[in-house]
Amino acid sequence: MLRVFWCILSRDLTLAMRRRTDVLTTLFFFVIVVSLFPLGVGTESKALQIIGPGVVWVAALLASMLALERLFAADYEDGTLEQMLLTAQPLSLLVLAKVTAHWILTGLPLVLIAPLVGMQFQLTDNAIIIMMLALLVGTPILSLIGAIGAALTLGLRGGGILLSLLILPLYIPILVYGSGAVEVSRIALADTQPYFALLGAFLLVALIFAPVASSAALKISLE
Amino acid sequence: MSEFLSQGGYGFFVWGAYGMVAVLLVAEVLQLRAQRRTIWSRLGRLTRMRDTGGTE
Amino acid sequence: MTLNWFKFASPASFYPIAGRLIPVFWILTLLLLAIGLYWGFFETASKLGGSNPQKEYYRIIFIHVPSAWMSMWLYIVLVGWAAIGLVFNTRLSFMMANAVAPTGAIFTFLALWTGAFWGRPSWGTYWDWDPRLTSELVLFFLYIGYIALHSAIDDTRRADRASALLAIVGLIMVPVIFWSINCPDPNQCAALHQRSNLTRIDGNILFSMLTMTLAFWMYGFAATFMRLRSIILTREAENTWVQELLNARRQA
Structure with missing residues (x-):
């Protein structure tokens, strides 16, 4: 079981490493969106500190959603996905491996770049650490929920814009608690603990149910 | 009558809310009737074309 | 007496049944609307509450609460039919779910709209990021x-x-x-929207509110069945029973 997981994971990572620009596009999209906000709302540091967490999280939501379109698309076009459906291995495990690879390529870079964008918004060191932690727990959930939408909109024209319509409302809890944790950390660091408990709980639930739902969606789309 | 319409000075809010309900529900029903008529006439056209063997 | 429910599960046999039910639901809708509106506008006090009364604008309650209830109820109905369709693979249940969706969306919009028109005189704002408003x-x-x-x-089966x-x-x-919207800060929670408490409501108001809810529900049935037909x-245009129906219509 674990071998199948590693096999898919390393395959997807290798494939992505051959086309590094895809990874960089998502990352730079994130950085550009975040950098636009101070230009739009003014560069006063008080205001930036207040909107910072929310802006970073909304940008992370958009970036991970834009990348979702490619989650199954390449495998769908060259027929690999159909072969995966026919294997004896449980499909949800394969989906989980693909989502993991996708998160390493699009979610993890956002976590690593977070200190940089945090500085753009004059966030304190504590707030930046909390933001990195929140993104570390939160972005996998985004990928997991998003995979359901990506599977449902597989191969549709205008799939990307449709995907955002379906998935963005479902991201609300992550947005609320993810940016809430950073917001609170500016006042009292100890108060962030319940936020992480909730995000962690979401991650566990999503890890169990989202791959099952995504594989059901894939079966519907490929039938 | 005008006292009823003014609703104690809140006529705009009361009738604004009730008006939108009336407009949308009536519009939905009209749209459904129009849709039904279009479907029947399209079905009729399709059958006529089939009956005449498309030689028209 | 045993009824064979699966007989009604075929679109061909449900089509005429829905056709016969639609007028019944229309009559019920109009009747309940007439009673509810009359009672709501003429048999209720023009003020609500004690020291800080809600004036005439509270009459929006007779459409606001019913449309909010219907918007939630119809989503449950939609999911119910969708789940039945996925489990039993019946075509009619998917069509039912499909027919419910636009009516449900309209009721949701109406709940938001009427809420905004009520919020303006009572809270002083058309919109607030209150949990219930945001959830709606x-x-x-x-x-x-x-x-x-x-x-x-495009493929109907996949779409369903x-x-x-x-x-x-x-x-x-x-x-x-x-x-998450209700409690954005897990350390403490608060909400602007009044808690619902049906037992505290004046009898006349409750009567017309429930009558209007029934009216909206009957309207939901009528509109859904029209769309379902x-x-x-x-979808069944190629089947013989539709062709027979078409011939009968042409002769009439």
């Missing part, structure tokens, strides 16, 4: 997502099943979303 907005997005996904897929799955995922997420006709 999210519900609206869920309806729109369902309709958009269904209409984006994909949007059914989406609706089910949406229903599972609704409590989580509501809770159109959907059945479009």
Whole structure:
């Protein structure tokens, strides 16, 4: 079981490493969106500190959603996905491996770049650490929920814009608690603990149910 | 009558809310009737074309 | 007496039944609307509450609460039919889910609209990021997502099943979303919207509110069945029973 997981994971990572620009596009999209906000709302540091967490999280939501379109698309076009459906291995495990690879390529870079964008918004060191932690727990959930939408909109024209319509409302809890944790950390660091408990709980639930739902969606789309 | 319409000075809010309900529900029903008529006439056209063997 | 329910599960046999039921639901709708509106406007006090009374504008309650209730109820109905369709693979249940969605979306929009027109005189604002308002907005997005996904897929079978799955995922997420909006700070919680408490409501107001709810519900049935008949006709256009119906219509 674990071998199948590693096999898919390393395959997807290798494939992505051959086309590094895809990874960089998502990352730079994130950085550009975040950098636009101070230009739009003014560069006063008080205001930036207040909107910072929310802006970073909304940008992370958009970036991970834009990348979702490619989650199954390449495998769908060259027929690999159909072969995966026919294997004896449980499909949800394969989906989980693909989502993991996708998160390493699009979610993890956002976590690593977070200190940089945090500085753009004059966030304190504590707030930046909390933001990195929140993104570390939160972005996998985004990928997991998003995979359901990506599977449902597989191969549709205008799939990307449709995907955002379906998935963005479902991201609300992550947005609320993810940016809430950073917001609170500016006042009292100890108060962030319940936020992480909730995000962690979401991650566990999503890890169990989202791959099952995504594989059901894939079966519907490929039938 | 005008006292009823003014609703104690809140006529705009009361009738604004009730008006939108009336407009949308009536519009939905009209749209459904129009849709039904279009479907029947399209079905009729399709059958006529089939009956005449498309030689028209 | 045993009824064979699966007999009604075929579109061909449900089509005439729906046709016969539609006028019944229309009559009920109009009757209940007349009673509810008359009672709401003429048999209720023009003020509500004690020291800080809600004036005439509270009469929006007779359409606001029913449309909010119907918007939520119809989403549950939609998911119910979608789930039945996925489990038993019956065509009619998917058509039913499909027929419910636009009416549900309209009620959701109306709940938001009437809420805004009530909020302005009583809270002093058309919109507030209050948990219930925001959740209703999210519900609206869920309806729109369902309709958009269904209409984006050309293959009917895939469209039915994909949007059914989406609706089910949406229903599972609704409590989580509501809770996260209701309690953005887990250390403390607060809300602006008044708690519902039916037992504290004046009898006349409660009567017309419930009558209006029934009226909206009957309207929901009528509109859904009208749409359902159109959907059945479009999808079954190639079947003989539709052709026979067409011939009968032409002779008439």
